Amino acid sequence: MRRIGTLGKAAHAAMGATLLLLAGCGAEAPPAPPPPEVEIVTIKAQPVTNVIELPGRVQAIRTAEVRARVDGIVQRRLFEEGTDVRAGQALFAIDPRELRANLNAIQATLARAQANAANAQQDVNRYRPLLADQAISKQEYDAAVARLRTAEADVAQARAQVESARLSLGYTTVTAPISGRAGRAQVTEGALVSAAGGTLLTTIEQIDPIYVNFSQSSSDLLAIRRDITSGRLSLPSLERIEVTLELEDGTTYGLAGHIDFLDLAIDEATGTAALRAEFPNPGRLLLPGQFVRAHIRAGTKASGIMVPQRAVAVSPQGGTVMVVGAKNIVEARPVRLGNLQGGNWVVLDGLKPGERIVVSGLQKIQPGAPVRIAAAKAAARPGAEAPKPATR
Missing domain, CATH: 2.40.50.100 (RNA polymerase II/Efflux pump adaptor protein, barrel-sandwich hybrid domain)
Incomplete structure (x- = not known):
């Protein structure tokens, strides 16, 4: 009897497991969630201001060391x-007392020299008629003339010493x-x-207007010249290239300057060429020795690329954007960034016209996953074309 009960319990358990298995096979799996919806822009080429950013130091336009x-x-x-x-x-x-006494002594020497010259002139005047009457020899007359010339030279020397002493007294x-x-x-x-x-007494500096010195690498200069030659960069005038300044606290200096000097030689030690810009400084905000960052507006690139700032993730390694590829699959793309113009980053490398990048919904997507493109909005974003509705 005990054996039959044990077998009954085992059969009951097996039947229960079978019923649960059948019930599980009959249930449907939950549907997969739809791809996240994102907003995109399509990259297009457009004219972009070529801004070069360089560190610089402020320098007085004129400096005078006042010395003794x-x-x-x-x-x-x-x-x-x-x-x-x-x-x-x-x-x-x-x-001035010692120099004033020296001036007085030299003036006395001048007076003595003038008296000697007057006596010598009188001797020559007396000897001239006597020589005509042959009352004196030609040698005596010549000696009197020589004494007169020596006395006149002594007068000229004393006058020069007086002038030098006056200058020293004035100093x-x-x-x-x-x-x-x-x-x-x-x-x-x-x-x-x-x-x-x-001996240095003090220093005087003129700081309105004021200079900012910086340098550009020879490779960057070569690239700019190559772009100008090929037509990719338009630089209308080299005489008034505009420069703006970013101060140490990140604020922008309110007045623009211009390039006024470009060295035609490359420094062998640093491989850079020296540049200098001149800025008005009426409020004395810029001070000699101050560190600034110069933004040089060096022409316009005809086929530049700009993307909205919010579409770019910036890290110490550089910038990254999410590109929507074939079948709406997202790809993380590293890009080389230029400067920030308004609300848009200038992209120097990594993107091509016609590619689509995500500008909204970035927190919901992952690289390699599909996305759903949101419908186009009425207002187009700067630097890109409005997205087209997704087709299925």
């Missing part, structure tokens, strides 16, 4: 540090050679300055 031209002791500083000064304005006073008042912003004084009252050592 005589030896002496500084008596007073006659200007306020960090303020604007005008050309010819007195900056320092050096003790005791140190004046500004140019107008501009005066820097910090490098000496204080009581300091001994030297003309031979050229």
Whole structure:
């Protein structure tokens, strides 16, 4: 009896498993979710401003180092540090007493030389009629003329020394050679300055307008020239190439400048050519030594490519866009980015006209998966054609 009960239970369990298996075979699998819907734009070639971005340093348009031209002791500083000064304005006073005494001594030497010259002239005037009457010899007359010429030379030399002494005395008042912003004084009252050592007293800089120096690699210059020659890049005028500045905090400097110098030689050490731009600086916002980024508008590319900023994922390795290929399968495409113009990235490499990129719905898609194209909207996006409805 116990054996029969055990067999009955086993048969009952097998029957239950069979019924569950049959029930599972009869159920339908859930339908697959539809592909995510995305918005796309179709890339097209269009004229794009060729903007070159380069790091640069601000430089004063004129710089003058004010140095001592005589030896002496500084008596007073006659200007306020960090303020604007005008050309010819007195900056320092050096003790003039020693140089004034030297001038007086040389003026006395000049007076003595002039007296000797007057006496020599009188001798010549007396000897001339005596020579005609043969009262004196020709040799005595010639000696008198020679003394006169020597005395006149002594007068000329003394006059030159007087002029030099006057100049040295004038240098005791140190004046500004140019107008501009005066820097910090490098000496204080009581300091001994030297003309031979050229003691630096202060520096004056003109910063309105102001220069920005930067450099361009020789390979980039060669590429630009090649594009100009082939017609891919249009550069109407080399004389007024516009430049804008990005400051250290990321803001844009409000006034545009222009290129005013391009070195025709390549630096052998760096492989770059020097460029310089001039900017108006009425508010003194740009200061010498400041780091900036220059954006040079070097012509227009006739067949450039731009994509909306939101379509590009930017990482330290570069930019990536999602390209919709055949059968609406998505592909992740790395691209080489240029500068950001408005709300669009300039793409230098990686995309071709006619390709479709995703601009909306990026968070819902994966590379290699299909997508569903949303219907076209009325407003077309800049830099691309409006998408066409998907066909099945």
